[in-house]
Structure formats: C-alpha cells, structure tokens
Amino acid sequence: MSKKLSRRLRELQEKVEPKAYDPLEALTLLKETATAKFDESAEAHIRLGIDPKYTDQQLRTTVALPKGTGQAVRVAVVARGEKVAEASEAGADIVGSEELIATIQKDQVLDFDVMIATPDMMPQVAKLGRLLGPRGLMPSPKGGTVTFDVAQAIGEFKAGKLEFRADKSGIVHVMFGKASFSPEDLLTNLKALQDTIERNRPSGAKGRFWRTIYVSSTMGPSIQIDVNALRDLSVEDVAA
Numbered sequence: 001m002s003k004k005l006s007r008r009l010r011e012l013q014e015k016v017e018p019k020a021y022d023p024l025e026a027l028t029l030l031k032e033t034a035t036a037k038f039d040e041s042a043e044a045h046i047r048l049g050i051d052p053k054y055t056d057q058q059l060r061t062t063v064a065l066p067k068g069t070g071q072a073v074r075v076a077v078v079a080r081g082e083k084v085a086e087a088s089e090a091g092a093d094i095v096g097s098e099e100l101i102a103t104i105q106k107d108q109v110l111d112f113d114v115m116i117a118t119p120d121m122m123p124q125v126a127k128l129g130r131l132l133g134p135r136g137l138m139p140s141p142k143g144g145t146v147t148f149d150v151a152q153a154i155g156e157f158k159a160g161k162l163e164f165r166a167d168k169s170g171i172v173h174v175m176f177g178k179a180s181f182s183p184e185d186l187l188t189n190l191k192a193l194q195d196t197i198e199r200n201r202p203s204g205a206k207g208r209f210w211r212t213i214y215v216s217s218t219m220g221p222s223i224q225i226d227v228n229a230l231r232d233l234s235v236e237d238v239a240a
Contacts, residue, residue, distance in 0.1 A: 015029065020229075027186040029223055030216065036219040041070075041218045042176055042178060045171060046174075046210075046214075047212045048171070049170070052170055056203050056204030057202045058166065059165060064161045068160035074093040075158060076112035076115045076116070078101060092150070104131065105127060115132065115139050116145045122146060174193055176193055179220075210227045212224065
C-alpha cells in the first residue's frame with residue numbers, strides 16, 4: 001500500500017515538471033520548494049552505472065565542498081600520546097584513546113558526525129565496527145579518516161569535507177549544502193561533487209556511467225537535473 005502524500009508535498013510536486021532541468025534552474029526550484037519551518041538540507045541522489053557487489057565497481061571517497069556544508073560538524077578523534085593534544089588544539093570535539101573506545105562501547109552513544117583515528121589505534125577502533133559501520137562512521141584510509149595528520153583532517157572535515165559511498169544499488173546519496181544557500185553556491189558544491197565522482201570512477205565501470213541525478217530539499221520533491229548539462233559545466237562557468 002503506497003504512502004499517502006501530504007497536501008503540502010502534492011502542491012510542491014505540481015511545481016516540478018517531468019523533465020531534466022538545467023542545473024541552476026533545478027537548484028533555484030529546490031529553494032522554492034523548501035518550505036519547511038527549518039533550514040532544510042540540499043540532497044543529491046545520483047544513480048551510477050555500477051554494481052558495487054564487485055570490488056572494482058565500488059565507490060567510496062571524500063569531497064571538499066567549496067561553500068561548506070552549512071552545518072556544524074562534530075569530530076571525534078581516537079589517538080594516543082602527543083596526537084591527543086594535537087587533536088584538541090585543532091578543534092576536535094571529542095578526543096581520547098582506549099578509554100574513549102570503552103566509553104562508546106558501554107554507552108552506545110555516538111555524539112559526533114565524523115570519527116578520525118590514527119593508524120596505530122585502528123586495531124582497538126575495530127571493536128566498534130558493529131556500532132560505527134552501519135552508521136557510516138567507521139574510520140577508513142579511503143575516507144581520509146585514518147591518518148597521523150589529525151590536525152589537517154579535523155580542519156578539512158569542519159570546513160566542508162564529506163565522505164560518501166555508493167549504496168548496494170549503485171546510488172550515491174549526499175547532502176551538499178542547505179536550502180538557505182544561493183543557487184550559485186549550491187551549484188558550486190554540486191559541481192565539486194560531480195567532478196569528484198568522475199575522478200574516482202571505478203575501474204570496473206562499463207557502459208554509461210552517469211545514469212540520473214536528482215536533487216531535493218529534506219522535505220521537498222525530487223527534481224531531475226540534466227546530467228550532461230552538469231558535466232559540461234566548467235569550474236569557471238560555475239564561478240561566473
């Protein structure tokens with residue numbers, strides 16, 4: 001049985017034509033259809049021509065959003081020795097060693113958005129796999145969250161760096177800003193995301209790689225973007 005749509009969402013969907021929009025036009029429409037009483041997130045849902053069950057068709061990487069995420073990012077760091085002090089000075093919200101791991105295990109509370117770990121702590125962090133893995137919080141070298149350069153990693157994630165991956169059906173779901181951003185700033189971030197996916201195209205991807213791109217606000221309707229129009233934009237075009 002299909003879920004009944006609210007009148008608000010039905011009215012918003014009527015504003016969206018069944019077509020692939022020019023990127024800037026789509027993002028302008030996203031803002032117009034973000035009518036909730038809070039600053040909704042801008043979300044991208046990108047279907048790729050990959051089958052992640054094969055190791056050479058998996059996608060997991062990070063993107064640095066030039067205009068930021070529009071939200072405060074809480075960073076936890078698991079390290080030991082001088083790296084603990086380095087993480088605190090760099091602005092980490094939660095810092096600790098084995099005792100932090102034990103606390104997380106005991107309390108089952110994840111009061112952070114990103115966890116960064118130094119490589120020497122990963123055998124201990126592995127104990128948190130069942131808790132962190134399903135939530136996408138497990139540190140990984142590919143995600144830039146396993147590193148001895150904790151200060152740089154903290155700065156990057158707080159400035160707008162995000163980790164993302166393709167799900168089991170080959171779709172990437174990424175928050176790329178807030179509905180309060182200008183359409184131009186949203187486009188700058190979306191183009192950075194598209195470029196990042198292009199650069200990290202899995203070696204096993206065959207045939208048509210880019211299938212569809214839809215954007216929406218948290219509570220708004222989906223809006224299709226013309227994939228080729230977005231790919232053809234240059235960074236200079238977006239900046240202009």
